[in-house]
Amino acid sequence: MEKRNDLGIDNLVKYQNYIEDLYKESGTLSQKSFIDKTEWKDFVPVIEDDVVRFLKIMLQVKKPMKILEIGTSIGFSATSMALIAKKYGGTITTIEFNPLAQKQAEKNFLRYGVDKTVQIMYGDACKILPQIADESFDLIFQDVENRLYPQLQQDCVRILKTGGIFIADDTLFPVMDLGEQLKDQVEPTNQFNHMIANSSQLESTLLPIGDGVVIGIKR
Numbered sequence: 094m095e096k097r098n099d100l101g102i103d104n105l106v107k108y109q110n111y112i113e114d115l116y117k118e119s120g121t122l123s124q125k126s127f128i129d130k131t132e133w134k135d136f137v138p139v140i141e142d143d144v145v146r147f148l149k150i151m152l153q154v155k156k157p158m159k160i161l162e163i164g165t166s167i168g169f170s171a172t173s174m175a176l177i178a179k180k181y182g183g184t185i186t187t188i189e190f191n192p193l194a195q196k197q198a199e200k201n202f203l204r205y206g207v208d209k210t211v212q213i214m215y216g217d218a219c220k221i222l223p224q225i226a227d228e229s230f231d232l233i234f235q236d237v238e239n240r241l242y243p244q245l246q247q248d249c250v251r252i253l254k255t256g257g258i259f260i261a262d263d264t265l266f267p268v269m270d271l272g273e274q275l276k277d278q279v280e281p282t283n284q285f286n287h288m289i290a291n292s293s294q295l296e297s298t299l300l301p302i303g304d305g306v307v308i309g310i311k312r
C-alpha cells in the first residue's frame with residue numbers, strides 16, 4: 094500500500110493558511126475584529142479562529158443548555174459560543190479571577206448583545222470547581238492556565254453530565270516551540286493529555302486545530 098506523504102511543518106503552515114483564507118469572508122466573529130474592538134490589550138491570548146468554528150459546530154449539533162467555561166480572558170470564546178447558545182436558549186457560566194479581564198469581558202458581552210446569555214463567576218477556579226455540588230453541565234470548555242488542567246480534571250468530569258462534552262484548548266503545548274514563559278506548562282499539559290487518553294470516563298481524541306483541542310464525551 095502506498096504510504097501517505099509526510100505532512101511536514103511547511104505543509105502544515107500551508108494547510109492552515111489555505112483554511113484561514115477559505116473562511117476569511119465567512120462572517121464568523123473573528124479573533125482580530127474582536128481584539129481590535131477590545132479596549133484592554135494586556136490579556137492572556139484567546140482561542141484561534143479555527144477553534145471558534147469548531148465550537149460553533151459542536152454547539153449547533155449538541156445544543157448544550159448549560160455550558161461551563163474555565164478561563165474567560167476578554168470573553169472571546171464565551172461570546173462566540175453565546176452567539177449560538179442564545180438562539181436555542183442555552184446559557185454559559187465562565188470563570189475568571191483577573192478583575193481587569195472580568196471587566197473587559199463584561200463590556201464585550203454587552204457589545205455583542207450576549208450579556209443575558211453569559212454570566213461571569215468571579216474567583217479562582219481551583220476553589221470554585223470543588224465547591225460545585227448541586228449543578229452539572231452539558232458542555233465544559235477548559236481554557237484556564239494549562240498548569241491547572243490536571244488538578245481540575247477530576248472535578249470537570251464529576252460535574253459533567255453523562256453524554257456531556259468536554260473540550261480543552263492548548264493541548265499540543267508538549268510538541269510546540271513555546272517561549273520561555275510557557276515552558277512550565279509543558280509537563281502539566283502532557284500529564285493532562287495522558288489522563289484524558291487513558292480515562293475510563295471519557296471517550297476522547299486530540300484534534301490538531303488551534304494549539305491542539307481535546308474533545309471528549311462522558312461515558
Ligand SMILES: C[S@@+](CC[C@H](N)C(=O)[O-])C[C@H]1O[C@@H](n2cnc3c(N)ncnc32)[C@H](O)[C@@H]1O
Pocket residue numbers: 137138139140163164165166167168169170171188189190191194216217218219236237238241
Ligand atoms: C487562555 S485565557 C482564556 C481565553 C478565553 N477562553 C478565550 O478564548 O476568549 C485563560 C484565562 O484564565 C484565567 N485564569 C488563570 N488561572 C485562573 C484561575 N485559577 N481561576 C480563574 N481564572 C484563571 C486567566 O486570567 C486568563 O484570563
